[in-house]
Amino acid sequence: MNQEKRRWLKGFVFGFAPGLVVATAAKLDLFSHLKGPRNLEEIVKETGLSARPLRMILDALCALGLLKKERSFYFLSPDLDEFLGRGDIFSYEAYLSHGFNLVKGWLRLPEAISGGHPEPQGPDPEFFTHLTRGLLAVNWPEATELAGQLKSRGYQRLLDVGAGSCLWSAALLKELPSARAWAIDFPQVLDGSAQEIVRHLHLEDRFVFLPGNYWKISWGEGYDLIILGHICHSLGPEENVTLFKKARQSLARDGELVIIEFIPDEGRCSPLFPLIFALNMLLHTDSGDTYTASEYQDFLARAGLKISERLYLDQGHGSQVIVARPE
DSSP states (O other): OOHHHHHHHHTTTTTTHHHHHHHHHHHTTOGGGOSSOEEHHHHHHHHOOOHHHHHHHHHHHHHTTSEEEETTEEEEOGGGTTTSSOOSTTOTHHHHHTHHHHHHHHTTHHHHHHHSOOOOOOOOHHHHHHHHHHHHHHHHHHHHHHHHHHGGGOOOEEEEETOTTOHHHHHHHHHOTTOEEEEEEOHHHIIIIIHHHHHHTTOGGGEEEEESOTTTSOOOSOEEEEEEESOGGGSOHHHHHHHHHHHHHHEEEEEEEEEEEEOOOTTSOOOHHHHHHHHHHHHHSSSOOOOOHHHHHHHHHHTTEEEEEEEEOTTSSSEEEEEEEEO
16 A cells, blocks of 8 residues: 555545644734743633643644644744734735635535535625735735736836735836825725725825725726736626726726736646645536636637746746736
Protein backbone atom coordinates (compact mmCIF):
# COMPACT_ATOMS: atom_id res chain seq x y z
CA MET A 1 0.00 0.00 0.00
CA ASN A 2 1.25 3.48 -0.88
CA GLN A 3 1.47 5.01 2.60
CA GLU A 4 2.10 8.52 1.33
CA LYS A 5 -1.10 8.52 -0.76
CA ARG A 6 -3.00 6.92 2.11
CA ARG A 7 -2.01 9.75 4.47
CA TRP A 8 -2.76 12.30 1.76
CA LEU A 9 -6.31 10.99 1.28
CA LYS A 10 -6.97 10.74 5.02
CA GLY A 11 -5.99 14.38 5.42
CA PHE A 12 -8.95 15.61 3.40
CA VAL A 13 -11.50 14.52 6.02
CA PHE A 14 -10.36 17.06 8.60
CA GLY A 15 -8.97 19.49 6.03
CA PHE A 16 -11.68 21.98 6.96
CA ALA A 17 -10.74 22.07 10.65
CA PRO A 18 -7.58 24.27 10.76
CA GLY A 19 -9.35 27.15 9.03
CA LEU A 20 -12.25 27.01 11.46
CA VAL A 21 -9.92 26.84 14.45
CA VAL A 22 -8.17 30.00 13.28
CA ALA A 23 -11.48 31.67 12.35
CA THR A 24 -12.82 30.96 15.84
CA ALA A 25 -9.74 32.43 17.48
CA ALA A 26 -10.08 35.53 15.32
CA LYS A 27 -13.80 35.90 15.98
CA LEU A 28 -13.25 35.60 19.75
CA ASP A 29 -10.36 38.09 19.57
CA LEU A 30 -7.99 35.66 21.29
CA PHE A 31 -4.86 36.96 19.56
CA SER A 32 -5.11 40.38 21.18
CA HIS A 33 -4.75 38.66 24.58
CA LEU A 34 -1.61 36.79 23.53
CA LYS A 35 0.80 39.53 22.56
CA GLY A 36 2.74 38.58 25.69
CA PRO A 37 2.99 35.34 27.69
CA ARG A 38 -0.20 34.37 29.53
CA ASN A 39 -1.05 31.18 31.39
CA LEU A 40 -4.45 29.56 30.99
CA GLU A 41 -5.82 31.04 34.21
CA GLU A 42 -4.89 34.56 33.10
CA ILE A 43 -6.47 34.10 29.68
CA VAL A 44 -9.66 32.71 31.24
CA LYS A 45 -9.87 35.78 33.47
CA GLU A 46 -9.22 38.22 30.60
CA THR A 47 -11.60 36.62 28.11
CA GLY A 48 -14.33 35.23 30.36
CA LEU A 49 -14.14 31.90 28.50
CA SER A 50 -14.27 28.47 30.13
CA ALA A 51 -10.96 26.78 30.81
CA ARG A 52 -11.51 23.41 29.11
CA PRO A 53 -12.51 24.57 25.60
CA LEU A 54 -10.08 27.48 25.80
CA ARG A 55 -7.18 25.15 26.59
CA MET A 56 -8.14 22.94 23.65
CA ILE A 57 -8.18 25.74 21.09
CA LEU A 58 -4.98 27.29 22.43
CA ASP A 59 -3.20 23.94 22.13
CA ALA A 60 -4.53 23.49 18.58
CA LEU A 61 -3.26 26.98 17.68
CA CYS A 62 0.16 25.95 19.00
CA ALA A 63 0.13 22.86 16.79
CA LEU A 64 -0.84 25.04 13.82
CA GLY A 65 2.10 27.34 14.47
CA LEU A 66 0.17 30.47 15.39
CA LEU A 67 0.99 30.30 19.11
CA LYS A 68 3.97 29.23 21.17
CA LYS A 69 3.81 27.62 24.60
CA GLU A 70 6.65 27.64 27.13
CA ARG A 71 6.25 26.44 30.72
CA SER A 72 2.44 26.60 30.45
CA PHE A 73 2.53 30.16 29.11
CA TYR A 74 0.94 30.83 25.73
CA PHE A 75 1.95 33.69 23.42
CA LEU A 76 1.59 34.72 19.80
CA SER A 77 4.34 33.43 17.54
CA PRO A 78 6.73 36.42 17.19
CA ASP A 79 6.74 36.28 13.38
CA LEU A 80 2.96 36.84 13.39
CA ASP A 81 2.97 40.03 15.46
CA GLU A 82 2.60 42.18 12.34
CA PHE A 83 -0.53 40.28 11.24
CA LEU A 84 -2.54 39.41 14.37
CA GLY A 85 -3.70 41.18 17.50
CA ARG A 86 -2.83 44.60 16.08
CA GLY A 87 -6.20 46.15 16.75
CA ASP A 88 -6.11 48.26 13.58
CA ILE A 89 -7.32 48.06 9.98
CA PHE A 90 -4.29 46.02 8.90
CA SER A 91 -4.90 43.20 11.38
CA TYR A 92 -5.91 39.88 9.78
CA GLU A 93 -8.70 38.93 12.20
CA ALA A 94 -11.52 40.29 10.05
CA TYR A 95 -10.34 38.28 7.07
CA LEU A 96 -9.74 35.07 9.03
CA SER A 97 -13.18 35.19 10.66
CA HIS A 98 -14.70 35.50 7.17
CA GLY A 99 -14.36 31.72 7.00
CA PHE A 100 -17.64 31.46 8.90
CA ASN A 101 -19.40 33.39 6.13
CA LEU A 102 -18.19 30.83 3.58
CA VAL A 103 -18.96 27.59 5.39
CA LYS A 104 -22.73 27.61 4.87
CA GLY A 105 -22.27 27.93 1.13
CA TRP A 106 -19.65 25.19 0.93
CA LEU A 107 -21.97 22.76 2.72
CA ARG A 108 -24.24 23.10 -0.33
CA LEU A 109 -21.53 21.93 -2.74
CA PRO A 110 -23.05 18.49 -3.49
CA GLU A 111 -26.41 20.08 -4.31
CA ALA A 112 -24.77 22.78 -6.42
CA ILE A 113 -22.78 20.23 -8.41
CA SER A 114 -25.68 17.84 -8.93
CA GLY A 115 -28.20 20.56 -9.65
CA GLY A 116 -25.86 22.89 -11.47
CA HIS A 117 -27.34 26.04 -9.93
CA PRO A 118 -26.68 27.73 -6.57
CA GLU A 119 -29.37 29.38 -4.54
CA PRO A 120 -30.07 32.92 -5.81
CA GLN A 121 -27.59 35.38 -4.34
CA GLY A 122 -28.79 38.97 -4.22
CA PRO A 123 -26.48 41.87 -3.30
CA ASP A 124 -25.77 41.92 0.42
CA PRO A 125 -23.97 45.16 1.36
CA GLU A 126 -23.37 44.03 4.93
CA PHE A 127 -21.65 40.86 3.70
CA PHE A 128 -19.45 42.91 1.38
CA THR A 129 -18.66 45.45 4.09
CA HIS A 130 -17.30 42.70 6.36
CA LEU A 131 -15.49 41.01 3.49
CA THR A 132 -13.81 44.14 2.15
CA ARG A 133 -12.61 45.15 5.61
CA GLY A 134 -10.94 41.76 5.90
CA LEU A 135 -9.50 41.85 2.39
CA LEU A 136 -7.85 45.19 3.07
CA ALA A 137 -5.25 43.63 5.35
CA VAL A 138 -4.44 40.61 3.20
CA ASN A 139 -4.43 42.44 -0.15
CA TRP A 140 -2.59 45.58 0.93
CA PRO A 141 0.86 44.09 0.11
CA GLU A 142 -0.43 43.23 -3.39
CA ALA A 143 -1.88 46.71 -3.79
CA THR A 144 1.37 48.44 -2.82
CA GLU A 145 3.36 46.09 -5.08
CA LEU A 146 1.08 46.87 -8.02
CA ALA A 147 1.20 50.60 -7.28
CA GLY A 148 4.99 50.40 -7.42
CA GLN A 149 4.79 48.78 -10.84
CA LEU A 150 2.30 51.31 -12.21
CA LYS A 151 3.44 54.61 -10.66
CA SER A 152 5.67 55.56 -13.60
CA ARG A 153 2.59 55.84 -15.84
CA GLY A 154 1.54 59.06 -14.13
CA TYR A 155 -2.20 58.47 -13.90
CA GLN A 156 -4.16 61.52 -12.75
CA ARG A 157 -7.82 60.42 -12.87
CA LEU A 158 -8.55 56.98 -11.40
CA LEU A 159 -11.85 55.11 -11.15
CA ASP A 160 -12.12 52.19 -8.70
CA VAL A 161 -15.20 50.09 -9.58
CA GLY A 162 -16.62 47.89 -6.83
CA ALA A 163 -14.00 49.62 -4.75
CA GLY A 164 -14.66 47.96 -1.40
CA SER A 165 -12.06 49.38 0.97
CA CYS A 166 -10.47 51.38 -1.91
CA LEU A 167 -7.19 49.60 -1.25
CA TRP A 168 -6.10 49.42 -4.93
CA SER A 169 -6.75 53.08 -5.65
CA ALA A 170 -5.47 54.23 -2.24
CA ALA A 171 -2.15 52.47 -2.77
CA LEU A 172 -1.80 54.20 -6.13
CA LEU A 173 -2.64 57.63 -4.71
CA LYS A 174 0.15 57.17 -2.17
CA GLU A 175 2.54 56.83 -5.13
CA LEU A 176 0.93 59.55 -7.27
CA PRO A 177 0.71 62.71 -5.12
CA SER A 178 -1.21 64.80 -7.68
CA ALA A 179 -3.73 62.13 -8.70
CA ARG A 180 -7.39 61.88 -7.64
CA ALA A 181 -9.64 58.83 -7.43
CA TRP A 182 -13.35 58.18 -7.81
CA ALA A 183 -14.75 55.09 -6.05
CA ILE A 184 -18.01 53.24 -6.76
CA ASP A 185 -19.64 50.81 -4.31
CA PHE A 186 -22.72 50.33 -2.18
CA PRO A 187 -23.17 53.21 0.33
CA GLN A 188 -22.83 50.80 3.27
CA VAL A 189 -19.51 49.50 1.92
CA LEU A 190 -18.06 52.96 1.31
CA ASP A 191 -19.17 54.15 4.75
CA GLY A 192 -18.23 50.98 6.63
CA SER A 193 -15.02 50.05 4.85
CA ALA A 194 -13.56 52.65 2.47
CA GLN A 195 -13.89 55.68 4.73
CA GLU A 196 -11.66 54.10 7.36
CA ILE A 197 -8.65 53.42 5.14
CA VAL A 198 -9.00 56.76 3.37
CA ARG A 199 -8.88 58.55 6.71
CA HIS A 200 -6.07 56.33 7.98
CA LEU A 201 -3.94 57.21 4.94
CA HIS A 202 -4.93 60.91 5.01
CA LEU A 203 -6.41 60.79 1.51
CA GLU A 204 -9.83 62.30 2.25
CA ASP A 205 -9.37 65.30 -0.03
CA ARG A 206 -8.29 63.15 -2.98
CA PHE A 207 -11.21 60.72 -3.10
CA VAL A 208 -14.69 61.22 -4.52
CA PHE A 209 -17.18 58.55 -3.44
CA LEU A 210 -19.92 57.52 -5.87
CA PRO A 211 -22.35 55.46 -3.77
CA GLY A 212 -24.55 53.01 -5.62
CA ASN A 213 -24.73 49.86 -7.73
CA TYR A 214 -22.08 50.04 -10.47
CA TRP A 215 -24.55 48.59 -12.98
CA LYS A 216 -27.01 51.41 -12.39
CA ILE A 217 -25.11 54.64 -11.74
CA SER A 218 -23.11 56.82 -14.11
CA TRP A 219 -19.35 56.28 -13.96
CA GLY A 220 -18.34 59.54 -15.57
CA GLU A 221 -15.68 59.64 -18.27
CA GLY A 222 -12.14 60.64 -19.15
CA TYR A 223 -10.33 58.35 -16.68
CA ASP A 224 -6.64 57.55 -17.19
CA LEU A 225 -7.13 54.32 -15.25
CA ILE A 226 -10.11 52.16 -14.33
CA ILE A 227 -9.52 49.45 -11.72
CA LEU A 228 -11.48 46.20 -11.47
CA GLY A 229 -9.94 44.61 -8.39
CA HIS A 230 -11.30 41.07 -7.93
CA ILE A 231 -14.67 41.97 -9.45
CA CYS A 232 -14.80 39.88 -12.63
CA HIS A 233 -14.86 36.50 -10.91
CA SER A 234 -18.29 37.32 -9.45
CA LEU A 235 -19.76 37.76 -12.94
CA GLY A 236 -20.66 35.52 -15.86
CA PRO A 237 -19.04 35.85 -19.29
CA GLU A 238 -21.72 38.11 -20.80
CA GLU A 239 -21.79 40.26 -17.67
CA ASN A 240 -18.03 40.76 -17.95
CA VAL A 241 -18.37 41.82 -21.59
CA THR A 242 -21.03 44.34 -20.56
CA LEU A 243 -18.85 45.60 -17.70
CA PHE A 244 -15.86 46.02 -20.01
CA LYS A 245 -18.00 47.95 -22.49
CA LYS A 246 -19.03 50.28 -19.68
CA ALA A 247 -15.37 50.72 -18.76
CA ARG A 248 -14.47 51.39 -22.41
CA GLN A 249 -16.99 54.22 -22.53
CA SER A 250 -15.51 55.83 -19.40
CA LEU A 251 -11.84 55.58 -20.35
CA ALA A 252 -9.88 58.41 -21.87
CA ARG A 253 -8.62 57.70 -25.39
CA ASP A 254 -5.23 56.54 -24.10
CA GLY A 255 -6.54 55.26 -20.76
CA GLU A 256 -5.95 51.80 -19.30
CA LEU A 257 -8.18 49.20 -17.69
CA VAL A 258 -6.50 47.15 -14.97
CA ILE A 259 -8.06 43.81 -13.99
CA ILE A 260 -6.73 42.08 -10.87
CA GLU A 261 -7.87 38.46 -10.72
CA PHE A 262 -7.22 34.81 -9.87
CA ILE A 263 -6.38 33.33 -13.28
CA PRO A 264 -5.99 29.58 -13.91
CA ASP A 265 -3.76 28.23 -16.66
CA GLU A 266 -5.22 27.56 -20.08
CA GLY A 267 -5.78 23.87 -19.31
CA ARG A 268 -7.60 24.74 -16.07
CA CYS A 269 -5.55 22.25 -14.02
CA SER A 270 -3.50 24.72 -11.95
CA PRO A 271 -2.79 26.71 -9.87
CA LEU A 272 -5.01 25.24 -7.18
CA PHE A 273 -6.44 28.39 -5.65
CA PRO A 274 -8.13 29.88 -8.77
CA LEU A 275 -9.82 26.52 -9.36
CA ILE A 276 -11.01 26.19 -5.75
CA PHE A 277 -12.19 29.78 -5.98
CA ALA A 278 -14.25 28.95 -9.07
CA LEU A 279 -16.26 26.58 -6.88
CA ASN A 280 -16.59 29.35 -4.32
CA MET A 281 -18.18 31.46 -7.04
CA LEU A 282 -20.52 28.61 -7.97
CA LEU A 283 -21.71 28.58 -4.37
CA HIS A 284 -21.89 32.31 -3.68
CA THR A 285 -22.83 33.97 -6.98
CA ASP A 286 -25.40 33.45 -9.69
CA SER A 287 -22.95 33.11 -12.60
CA GLY A 288 -19.41 33.82 -11.38
CA ASP A 289 -16.30 31.82 -12.27
CA THR A 290 -12.56 32.21 -12.69
CA TYR A 291 -11.38 32.79 -16.24
CA THR A 292 -8.24 32.07 -18.23
CA ALA A 293 -6.20 34.77 -19.95
CA SER A 294 -7.57 33.74 -23.35
CA GLU A 295 -11.12 34.06 -22.04
CA TYR A 296 -10.37 37.56 -20.81
CA GLN A 297 -8.85 38.35 -24.20
CA ASP A 298 -12.13 37.34 -25.84
CA PHE A 299 -14.30 39.29 -23.38
CA LEU A 300 -12.17 42.40 -23.83
CA ALA A 301 -12.12 42.16 -27.63
CA ARG A 302 -15.91 42.03 -27.69
CA ALA A 303 -15.89 45.27 -25.67
CA GLY A 304 -13.43 47.08 -27.99
CA LEU A 305 -10.41 46.55 -25.74
CA LYS A 306 -7.20 44.56 -26.12
CA ILE A 307 -4.67 43.19 -23.66
CA SER A 308 -1.50 45.27 -23.72
CA GLU A 309 0.32 43.71 -20.79
CA ARG A 310 0.18 41.08 -18.05
CA LEU A 311 1.75 41.62 -14.65
CA TYR A 312 2.37 39.14 -11.85
CA LEU A 313 2.19 39.90 -8.13
CA ASP A 314 4.78 38.15 -5.96
CA GLN A 315 2.77 39.01 -2.86
CA GLY A 316 -0.48 37.61 -4.18
CA HIS A 317 -2.48 34.45 -3.61
CA GLY A 318 -2.18 33.56 -7.27
CA SER A 319 -3.31 37.02 -8.39
CA GLN A 320 -2.42 38.28 -11.82
CA VAL A 321 -2.98 41.64 -13.47
CA ILE A 322 -4.28 42.22 -16.98
CA VAL A 323 -3.75 45.68 -18.47
CA ALA A 324 -6.03 46.52 -21.41
CA ARG A 325 -6.36 49.51 -23.72
CA PRO A 326 -8.96 50.65 -26.25
CA GLU A 327 -8.42 49.13 -29.68
